[in-house]
Amino acid sequence: MRLIPDTHFDFAGKRGLFFGLTGVLLLISIGSLVFRGFKYGVDFTGGSLLQIRFEKRVSVEAMRSALSAVGEGGATIQQDERGDFFVRVKPKDFGGQETFSSVLGRQLSAAFPDNPFEVLREETVGPQVSRELQGKVLLALAIGLIGILIYVSFRFNFQFGVAAVMSLIVVTIIELGFLSLTGMEITMTVIAALLTVIGYAVNDSIVVSDRIREDVRKIRQETFLQIVNRALNETLSRTVITGLSVFFVLIALLLLGAASIKDFAAIMLVGMVMGTYSSIFVVANAVVEWEQRFPSKRRR
Numbered sequence: 001m002r003l004i005p006d007t008h009f010d011f012a013g014k015r016g017l018f019f020g021l022t023g024v025l026l027l028i029s030i031g032s033l034v035f036r037g038f039k040y041g042v043d044f045t046g047g048s049l050l051q052i053r054f055e056k057r058v059s060v061e062a063m064r065s066a067l068s069a070v071g072e073g074g075a076t077i078q079q080d081e082r083g084d085f086f087v088r089v090k091p092k093d094f095g096g097q098e099t100f101s102s103v104l105g106r107q108l109s110a111a112f113p114d115n116p117f118e119v120l121r122e123e124t125v126g127p128q129v130s131r132e133l134q135g136k137v138l139l140a141l142a143i144g145l146i147g148i149l150i151y152v153s154f155r156f157n158f159q160f161g162v163a164a165v166m167s168l169i170v171v172t173i174i175e176l177g178f179l180s181l182t183g184m185e186i187t188m189t190v191i192a193a194l195l196t197v198i199g200y201a202v203n204d205s206i207v208v209s210d211r212i213r214e215d216v217r218k219i220r221q222e223t224f225l226q227i228v229n230r231a232l233n234e235t236l237s238r239t240v241i242t243g244l245s246v247f248f249v250l251i252a253l254l255l256l257g258a259a260s261i262k263d264f265a266a267i268m269l270v271g272m273v274m275g276t277y278s279s280i281f282v283v284a285n286a287v288v289e290w291e292q293r294f295p296s297k298r299r300r
Contacts (some may be wrong), residue, residue, distance in 0.1 A: 018282075024052045171201050224295075231284070
């Protein structure tokens with residue numbers, strides 16, 4: 001099925017423009033990472049997270065007052081459109097068998113005696129576990145990028161391997177910049193979304209690289225730049241169909257999903273756009289630039 005038949009866009013010929021745009025996005029993202037940094041969730045800082053739903057809507061100010069009464073006035077409080085509260089506190093020893101959930105539960109019952117509530121979710125992570133998670137996440141990302149470089153280098157060649165990893169680094173930095181700019185908390189759900197985005201991006205890159213390789217083998221009368229343009233135009237219909245399919249699903253999750261799903265959907269949405277962009281405008285154009293500067297023996 002070809003949604004966009006017989007296109008002749010000069011993707012590779014305009015690579016300077018796309019390199020410039022990519023550079024601007026990277027500068028914005030890196031600037032945000034340097035000056036704003038990240039907002040880490042309970043998974044990486046340790047502490048407790050509670051999701052609480054009241055029968056009748058309660059204001060954030062009233063919840064803040066109830067938390068202050070148990071010594072947690074500095075807790076992070078978020079309220080979604082349904083009125084559910086997401087309360088995050090730093091690690092604290094309440095003594096004996098007491099937990100933050102039990103202490104807060106008693107206080108909420110006293111503060112809102114005529115308004116029953118339910119604790120929908122409770123997560124507690126110790127500081128030692130959170131530090132271990134940080135190290136394991138960085139290790140997983142590093143192993144993933146190295147594995148992709150090795151796989152793509154064997155399947156295609158070293159040029160495509162380096163270009164694919166470069167593309168994934170670009171996507172990852174821009175995604176992290178998005179998290180920093182929006183103030184979204186870094187949680188295990190967010191890390192899962194980032195790893196999913198990396199998988200999506202590398203799949204797109206492999207599809208494009210595979211078509212370029214096939215066309216290079218079949219076509220001898222055209223330059224490498226012309227072959228890359230041909231391959232990108234040939235895969236454009238597939239790229240648009242795949243992208244739109246994922247896009248509509250993510251929009252539905254973003255609009256209708258629970259609060260815990262919305263962060264995942266938002267990151268995936270940005271990642272899907274950037275993954276598609278990078279496979280066309282970063283991977284292919286990086287290989288073209290490499291070939292222009294250091295022609296392979298087969299193309300000389």
